Amino acid sequence: MCLGIPGEVVELYPDRGDLAKVEVSGVRRAINIGLLEGEDVRPGDWVLIHVGFALSKIDEAEAAAALAFLEGIGQAYDDELAALADSRIE
Amino acid sequence: MRFVDEFRDAEKARALAARIASLCEPGRQYKFMEVCGGHTHTIYKHGLEDYLPEGVSLVHGPGCPVCVIPMGRLDDAIAIAEQPDVIMTTFGDMMRVPGGRGSFFDSKAAGADIRMVYSPLDSLKIAKQNPDKHVVFMAIGFETTAPSTAMTVLRAKAEGIDNFSIFCNHVTIIPAIKAILDSPDLRLDGFLGPGHVSTVIGCRPYEFIAAVHRKPLVCAGFEPLDILQSVAMLLEQLQEGRVEVENQYTRVVPWDGNRKALQVINEVMELRPYFEWRGLGFISHSALKVRDEYAAFDAERIFPVPGVRVADPKACQCGEVLKGVIKPWECKVFGTACTPETPIGTCMVSSEGACAAYYNFGRFTRERVRVAITR
Numbered sequence: 118m119c120l121g122i123p124g125e126v127v128e129l130y131p132d133r134g135d136l137a138k139v140e141v142s143g144v145r146r147a148i149n150i151g152l153l154e155g156e157d158v159r160p161g162d163w164v165l166i167h168v169g170f171a172l173s174k175i176d177e178a179e180a181a182a183a184l185a186f187l188e189g190i191g192q193a194y195d196d197e198l199a200a201l202a203d204s205r206i207e
Numbered sequence: 208m209r210f211v212d213e214f215r216d217a218e219k220a221r222a223l224a225a226r227i228a229s230l231c232e233p234g235r236q237y238k239f240m241e242v243c244g245g246h247t248h249t250i251y252k253h254g255l256e257d258y259l260p261e262g263v264s265l266v267h268g269p270g271c272p273v274c275v276i277p278m279g280r281l282d283d284a285i286a287i288a289e290q291p292d293v294i295m296t297t298f299g300d301m302m303r304v305p306g307g308r309g310s311f312f313d314s315k316a317a318g319a320d321i322r323m324v325y326s327p328l329d330s331l332k333i334a335k336q337n338p339d340k341h342v343v344f345m346a347i348g349f350e351t352t353a354p355s356t357a358m359t360v361l362r363a364k365a366e367g368i369d370n371f372s373i374f375c376n377h378v379t380i381i382p383a384i385k386a387i388l389d390s391p392d393l394r395l396d397g398f399l400g401p402g403h404v405s406t407v408i409g410c411r412p413y414e415f416i417a418a419v420h421r422k423p424l425v426c427a428g429f430e431p432l433d434i435l436q437s438v439a440m441l442l443e444q445l446q447e448g449r450v451e452v453e454n455q456y457t458r459v460v461p462w463d464g465n466r467k468a469l470q471v472i473n474e475v476m477e478l479r480p481y482f483e484w485r486g487l488g489f490i491s492h493s494a495l496k497v498r499d500e501y502a503a504f505d506a507e508r509i510f511p512v513p514g515v516r517v518a519d520p521k522a523c524q525c526g527e528v529l530k531g532v533i534k535p536w537e538c539k540v541f542g543t544a545c546t547p548e549t550p551i552g553t554c555m556v557s558s559e560g561a562c563a564a565y566y567n568f569g570r571f572t573r574e575r576v577r578v579a580i581t582r
Binding site for chain 2: 118175
């Protein structure tokens, strides 16, 4: 729950400006980007996600570093990914 | 230098460890608190304390939201979950946290409808799918998760969903740090500031720590190198006689935080006069409740809650661990009566609790130290 996980924006929804589809370690899910108001979010951008909400935009190098760190911590990240995989935000 | 080769960038780690050693005044003892449970996790996982000189010790702080939920609040949540036609939804981390009358898991086994969700928005979806039930979201966390809860309430209101509410247990980090600074038990030389909370609140709210309490604080990232670098930054300040708030994690943390996130929290929630923290006791203005304008989404006003204060088990020393007064392994029940499988205290439940982190990684690290030394 406390982990910030990096995801790559892969798709925007034309009729839902507050949502984006992201890919996190191979899992593709919708997340809410409403907290990034005023920032231009496009496919290919990386965001740091907390409980289904993007809290900040990050660059690709930071995303790679964060991901390597998360993959290293093991169970807690596995649990977070499993929870994300079950998520069906709309 | 032990183990540095494990780091992706061993050269940098080696240079930082040497820099840290050179910044220490001979004979002086430095005590820095890492406020955030995520940092505690990194420190134990990578055995970072073993890279630091004898004179530098890291003390674990109260920044694990699961760990600071008092038992009485969990009992209240279970009382709500056991109401007829209620679906309680929660982050997975909360399931095993013991209250005065058992955990969410126990209550679920006894028949309550308690479901794990990834996001409060998943709870909202469950509400839409179950119009004949009332869905409650167990809202916990510091400023990192509070905006998500607030956004979900705003969405529920906008969509006219009337069978959804939150049981609000959101806490705020600044009063907890204040409580620790005011505590007579502990003398600290500085703080590693929480990375992700600061994404939301920014760095300004920490300025009183430098201005009033004369302690340096460095907002730190979560990788081993981030933490080593932040420790070096704290030591540089002390050596140069500076006391400031600095940001090591500029890659992610903006100095002013996330304005939109603060705005939605403020729209939906307001400070409670006081709130009980496990181990720290009652702290003024340290938690959030739902504003009157959103009362229809406040589980505390919809359902009767016992609101009874429950004392922690006598054997449990989570309070001292959360204040950094003792290390996890100094607790009487650590690793014996209290393990991640059968936790007595919250610090052993959450993977970011200091006790669980030390239980999972710390002993392993100590073993490696012993092997490395005798090799």
